[in-house]
Amino acid sequence: MTIAGSSCHKKVLDIEPKDLLSSDLAFSTPEKIEAATIAAYDGLQNAGFLSGRALIYVDLLAEDILDRNGFFTDLPRYNLLANSGIAANVWTAGYNAIAKANRAIAGITANSSKLTPAKASALIAECKFVRAVANFYLVNFFAQPYNFTADASHAGIPLITESFTFNDPGANKPRxxxxxxxxxxxxxxxxxxxxxxxxxxxxxxxVYHTKTRGTKAAASSLLSRVYLYKGDYANAGKYALDVIKGTYGSFALNAAVNGAFGAGNYQTNETVWSIPNNVDDNPNTNNALPQHYSPAGKADLMISPTFLNIATNKYFAADDKRRTLIISGTGALSSLSFTTKYTEVATRGDWAPIIRYAEVLLNYAEAQARTASGVDADAVAKLNIVRDRARASEPAYTTGSFANKDELIAAVLGERRIELAFEGHRFWDLMRVKASVTNKFDGDGVSLLPTQPFGAQKNIFPIPQLEIDKSKKVLQQNPGYE
Known part of the structure; x- marks a missing residue:
């Protein structure tokens, strides 16, 4: 990520190695202290993590996209090996972001006299935001969902909250x-x-800084998601509603269904927080979202018939305007369907949409629907804000559209599947409600794979075997990968 302007205003993507050489140098001035903070975001932007690949992995594990070229090996078939490069890259990137955040916290704390108290607190808050993001994604990749056990006592990931030097034995922590x-x-x-x-x-x-760095709205929105995954619906609703009410700034959906995607659209009121890319700083040809998703790129990822078919995606009406975001390829790809959410193939500049306002609305709608005793009118109203932008001939929902709260919850989850498609949500949304993956096609788009149930061993990634070996067995492998 980059902080543009003078040498004192670097972007999150432009941190030079010389800024990270020694604590004395990195934290010697207020400007360098801020640059060290921003370097933590650069850890999140890693090609194997949140600038694209991590979002793809979450969706590839579900049923709505297909790896037509076999680029992602056995991941879509739930058959990674303990030495998987995919798992190792996610692990390394996530913990690198955490290490940068921890290092910056230590440096800011030791050099707080060079900053105002408010500035020091704000920069530490950014580091904690980055650390929280990395831990949240890592625990969902490498551990079963929160509700896998009644008290969430099952193995997670190592919790690293201190800054360690290279190969410090103190960093060798169990899960x-x-x-x-x-x-x-x-x-x-x-x-x-x-x-x-x-x-x-x-x-x-x-505005660039506000959309790419931690803000109150980004933290509150992510808290809403975390509580939703945890099954704490009261808090999920609370933190989403704080954003919706405008407590932390003004947010709204754009008029067009594609209004948050493509060059020029990344800094609108629909974006809460994104990982930015540009022509000079991006995940490269083998990792960028547009390269994988666009028929003008590598076209690795096609949309599954399961997503397109009303029989297997019943809330996706035939005249839903979001179907205009789906196109056919050309030539040999003319019979295949692709998303146009990521189109900057030449520059690989598409931003990774980590939190959009549409998600916040749907977080609230689901949380409110689950905590209410009956069909909640406010949950319906928030669901309609998202759905109404895309609906054509279908009538708007009313409380009378649902016989009970379970029907409303199902409609919210169905809307979430469509609205947030190809943005890194689907598989974890299924897992957090203990659902199975059904109607999942293999890469040929013809052969159906077996149903993948909640709690299956290979729903999660292996702890990288190299990390286990380095830890001298302090780290324990996930079942099924021993």
């Missing part, structure tokens, strides 16, 4: 429980929420 990781994520986000800004100011491009 904390999933519950402990969620507690840490919630703690970091809650602290961050208190000290992060609503918007950034004092930069040549304030």
């Amino acid at each position: 904390a429980s999933v519950g402990e990781i969620y507690t840490s994520v919630i703690s970091d986000l809650t602290v961050a929420l208190a000290d992060l800004p609503v918007t950034y100011s004092g930069y040549p491009d304030n």
Whole structure:
């Protein structure tokens, strides 16, 4: 990520190695302290992590996209090996982001006299936001969902909250429980929420900073998602509603269904927080979202017939405007369907949409629907805000559209599947409600794979075998990968 402008205003994507050489140099001035903070975001932007690949992995494990070229090996078939490069890259990138965040927290704390108290707190809040994001994605990739055990006591990931030097034995930690990781994520986000800004100011491009760095709205929105995954629907609704009410700034859906995607559309009121890319700093040809998704790129990922067919995606009406975001390829690809959410093939500049306002609305709608005793009118209203933008001939929902709250919840989950398609949500949305993956096609688009049930061993990634070996068995492997 990049912070544009003068040498004092670097972007999250442009941190030079010389800024990270020594603590004395990296934290010697207020400008360098801020640059070290922004370097933590650069860890999230890693090609194997949140700038594209991680979002793809979450969707490939579900049923709505197909790996038509076999580029992602056995991941879509739930058959990775313990030495999988995919798993190793996610693990390394996530913990690199955590290490950068921890290092910056230590450096800011040791050099706080060079900053105002408010600035020091704000920068530490950004680091905790980054650490929370990395831990949340890592625990969902490498551990079973929160509700896999009644008390979330099952194995999670190592919890690293200190800054360690290279090969420090103190960093060789066993896996904390999933519950402990969620507690840490919630703690970091809650602290961050208190000290992060609503918007950034004092930069040549304030809106860019506001959409790509931690803000109160981003922290509150992510807290809503974390609580939703945890099954704490009261808090999920609370933190989503704080954003919806405008407590942390103004957000709204764009008029067009594609209004948050493509060059020029990344900094609108629909974007809460994204990982930015540009022509000079992007995940490269083998990792960028447009390269994988676009028929003008590598076209590895086609949309599954399961997603397109009303019989297997019943909330996706035939005249839903979001079907205009689906195109056919050309030539040999003319019979295949692709998304147009990511189109900057030449520059690989598509931003990774980590949190959009549409998700916040749907988080609230689901949480409110689940906590209400009957069919909740406010949940229906928030669901309609998202659905009405895309519907054509279908009537708007009313409370009378649903016989009971379970029908409303199903409609919210169905809307979530369509609206957030290809943005890295589907598989984890299925897992958090203990659903199975059904109607999943193999890469040929013809052969159906067996149903993949909730709790299956290979729904999660293996702990990289190299990490287990380096830890001298302090780390324990996930079942099914021994």
